[in-house]
Amino acid sequence: MQVSTGLRAAAAAEEAKRPRGDKGRGAGDTLAGWLFVLPSVILIVVFGLLPIVWGFVLSLQKASLISPIRPFAGVENYTKIVHDPLAIQAAEHAVYYTFLFVPISMGLAMFVAIALNRKIALIRTYRLAVFIPVAVSTIATGVMFLWLFDKTFGLANFALGKVGLGPFGWFDSPKGALPSVVIMTVWGWLGFDAIVYLAALQGIPAQLVEAAAVDGAGRWSTFRNVTLPLLGPASLLLMVWSTISAIQLFDEVYFVTKGGPLGATNVPVFYIFKLAFTSSFGFGMAGYAAALAYMLFVAIMLVTLFQFWAGGKMVHYST
């Protein structure tokens, strides 16, 4: 706030020094400019900024979304987060899920992208096949995996049983539910990551790879010293993007496991949803839910800033 005020003051001083003339920007120009961007500004303010501000106000109240009576609660909604075992459980699950989901999906995607980055027959078909899960709706994916991972009737247990493994509980076992969600979401998002990597791979100049070959580098050495560093910017992008979406995991849990069994897939956004829009945890929890949402926002921002900082130290090349 102070910074922008200072900037504005500096700009005004600059403006005052400038001689008035045809080249200067008059009040009418500024007005016209604002009027042209007004429609977008209104949309952003009404659907973006206002809810953010209103959400903050809500987080300071003891409120339900139905009753108009909303007593002021101060920072109580924030201080009680540390005493809420379910909020802490949700945070732990988010960390657990993120540490599984992000490396697995990115590692697999890089492997798949390299496999797809060649000129062989039917390559377009393979690329399409990898991308299709991204286009399938979460609900359809959920229904499919519910049956695939059914402990009694599922194809997964049937196939694993043929080689003497299982049966596994998958979504139905408190220990296996979150890893099963990881498998399902990796399947669903792999195509997106693979496309980003594929694009980055195709941007790597052929002469660099040839130069490495001339210098006597083997395939692994070429990958390790040429390809991998040049994929750095794409990896950073994917890491930031996947981490944010992993921390915000909701759809799959909402539809498939509903936070269960016995809280095994209770994750932050799902918990916030239940607090705000159902009365499962009591009536009048919308303010507390808003406080949790703000804490989640702060957590995501800190993680993202850290990733950009760490990424900036490690990513040296851009293609």
Place this chain on the structure above:
Amino acid sequence: MKRRRLAAVATLVALAVIAAACTSKSSSSNGGGTTDAGPVTITLWHGYGNIQSPNGQVNYEAKSLTGLIDAFNKSHPGIQVKADYVGSNDNAYQKLTVALSGGTQPDITYQYGTSMPSLATAPNIMDLTQTVQGAGWNWNDFFPGERAAATVNGHVYGIPALVDNLAIVYNKNLFDAAGVSYPTADWTWDDFVSASKALTDPTKQQFGVGFPADASEDTVWHFDAMLWAAGGDILTPDNTKATFNSDAGVQALTTLQQMAVTDKSMYLDQQNTKLDDLFNSGHLGMMITGPWALSGYPDVHYGVQIMPSYAGGTHASISGPDMWVLFNNGDARAAAAVTFMQWFTATEQVASDSMIAGHLPTRASVLQQPDFLKQFGAKFPGSDVFAENLANVPKARPTITTYDQISQIMGQAIVSVLLGQSQPKAALDDAAGQVDNVLAGQ
């Protein structure tokens, strides 16, 4: 300079046109009823879908509703009822929350009975306590469980919209193949457990019974019926302390534990999405379910029987009455909404809806109509048993604002026993302690 000002003016004009378009659109949909000229228009939100469902079949629930509304609009020229399908009833509460925040609530909306305590605090909700005692309502004709669910702290906030209850639905072919005799009206839970065991065959991936084990209210109300059958109750009569951890509660949960953990004769659907498909494909011998499920079993030769009892107890069932909730959007519209509801839930209309949509009648007087049960059972096989079973529903779940919290706690306890992670007595005692804290306002 001049050119730019012209552009600015043009932008302003464009914005004004857009704004005008927006406002005129909203005023025509909301404010139509408030003008003096013409009939009063009221809006009704429902979740029955459209008459023509996507698979090309006729949706008889929607057909019945729109048919009755058309008839009302014709016979009452001063009132126009506009029915809006707003998506599944599961989301009706959330949708209403949003509408209430924006002040765009409908005049009448369909809501689950369990949402009533929360809704009672909503702005502009109509308190119907006096209204339903008026002439022509015959309020006591609605079943006791429905009236209890409509009432919060002694005030009536809902008109019964739909009633159902739980009973045994069984696959006759699987019973025949296993050589087990069909459930009878004097079955005990012991009979149920042994039949379930006899119907279980792991080699055929066949289970005696399916059970919703997602720890939701669906899990809990199945348990509630058994708790009542064993002579127990959820809370003390004044709703201040938990009593579901009584001997009756332990007995009911031990019955479920026997089937789920010991005999492994119960298929636990922990996401609560697969039971109907499994029953319809012949993998489950029995279900404890409601009349709404019957249309989902076209491939099964099924029978319906009332709930089992515990020795010396009752064949208690439970009903989940849904409600029409009214909001006051000005005197004229409020009066029109009341007029419509009174007509719509009168005996004649309820009977008509039952025969077209297959809904159980919400009024006792419909059951007393000569030949109603016979015709109803002939058109909707099995539904007549559910209709008669309405008399086996002893009470309603507590209508207090903390009910959903209590349900959440009970659901976790029940599922932890079904998954073999805890014992009935310990799980229920622990849950009762948490519920007592909730009831004490902590």
